[in-house]
Amino acid sequence: MKVLVVDDDVVSRMVLMHLIDSCGVHDIVEAEDGAAAWEQLEAGLRPALCFCDLRMPRLSGMELLQRVKGNPELQAMPFVLISSATDRDTVDGASAAGADGYIVKPFQGDEVRPFLQRMRAPAIAWAAEPPGQTRVRLGVGAERLQAYLKGFEAQLAALSGEIGSLAVGDAGALRVQLERLHVGCATLGLSGAAEAVQTALIDTPDAPALHALLAQLRQSVLWQEELLVQDSSLQASGLQ
Numbered sequence: 001m002k003v004l005v006v007d008d009d010v011v012s013r014m015v016l017m018h019l020i021d022s023c024g025v026h027d028i029v030e031a032e033d034g035a036a037a038w039e040q041l042e043a044g045l046r047p048a049l050c051f052c053d054l055r056m057p058r059l060s061g062m063e064l065l066q067r068v069k070g071n072p073e074l075q076a077m078p079f080v081l082i083s084s085a086t087d088r089d090t091v092d093g094a095s096a097a098g099a100d101g102y103i104v105k106p107f108q109g110d111e112v113r114p115f116l117q118r119m120r121a122p123a124i125a126w127a128a129e130p131p132g133q134t135r136v137r138l139g140v141g142a143e144r145l146q147a148y149l150k151g152f153e154a155q156l157a158a159l160s161g162e163i164g165s166l167a168v169g170d171a172g173a174l175r176v177q178l179e180r181l182h183v184g185c186a187t188l189g190l191s192g193a194a195e196a197v198q199t200a201l202i203d204t205p206d207a208p209a210l211h212a213l214l215a216q217l218r219q220s221v222l223w224q225e226e227l228l229v230q231d232s233s234l235q236a237s238g239l240q
Helices: 010-022 034-042 061-069 088-096 109-119 131-138 142-160 163-168 171-187 191-202 207-236
Strands: 002-006 027-031 049-053 079-083 101-104
Touching: 002 010, 002 034, 010 027, 010 049, 010 109, 027 034, 034 049, 034 061, 049 061, 049 109, 061 079, 061 088, 088 101, 101 109, 131 142, 131 207, 142 171, 142 207, 163 207, 171 191, 171 207, 191 207
Parallel strands: 002 027, 002 049, 049 079, 079 101
Antiparallel strands: none
16 A cells, blocks of 8 residues: 655654554655645556645645545545644635545654554455465465556556546447456456446446546555455464
């Protein structure tokens, strides 16, 4: 799971990154302000969660939040604002803008951990084959299965950038892409995700619905990756 941390204050940024790391999430990307974060997001960065300071130069946290929630490819990303401001107007404004959480500085690990734990499970609990069974069925080790999942995640990200043209253009090309996703889900043991794609093949959704489907598929893949890591850790400790 990749987490984006945005804060123009170096100390606050480092403290937050340390708290996230201590919660067991080690894939952390940092940005020195909202503008730098937006550049990374426009370049293809797709974190599972973003913690962002409210008051920053160039592009504030509220402005970055508005851009994220206004972008079909990014709007499903949970966005948590962090600030020293505690007044009701600021907190209510953050909620109205679409923030998924608000943390007051100085923050503690107990305030950060719930957001990370929430992201470890997919928003839609689609059925899936246990990673150990997938490995046996495919005859591969954990590292190879991890590579397959990462490759499928990259495929989803690439398709997300093409949805606009595919949804309004060649219906045949869109169907081919959905069929490829269906095969990928089935191969990787993501049975619930495969059923969702099958439904999309029958009743072709519009562009916003397709973006939502891809975001849900990505969460399913990220969760499967998390389960694979947990399985590998248990095996290494001799508990399985």
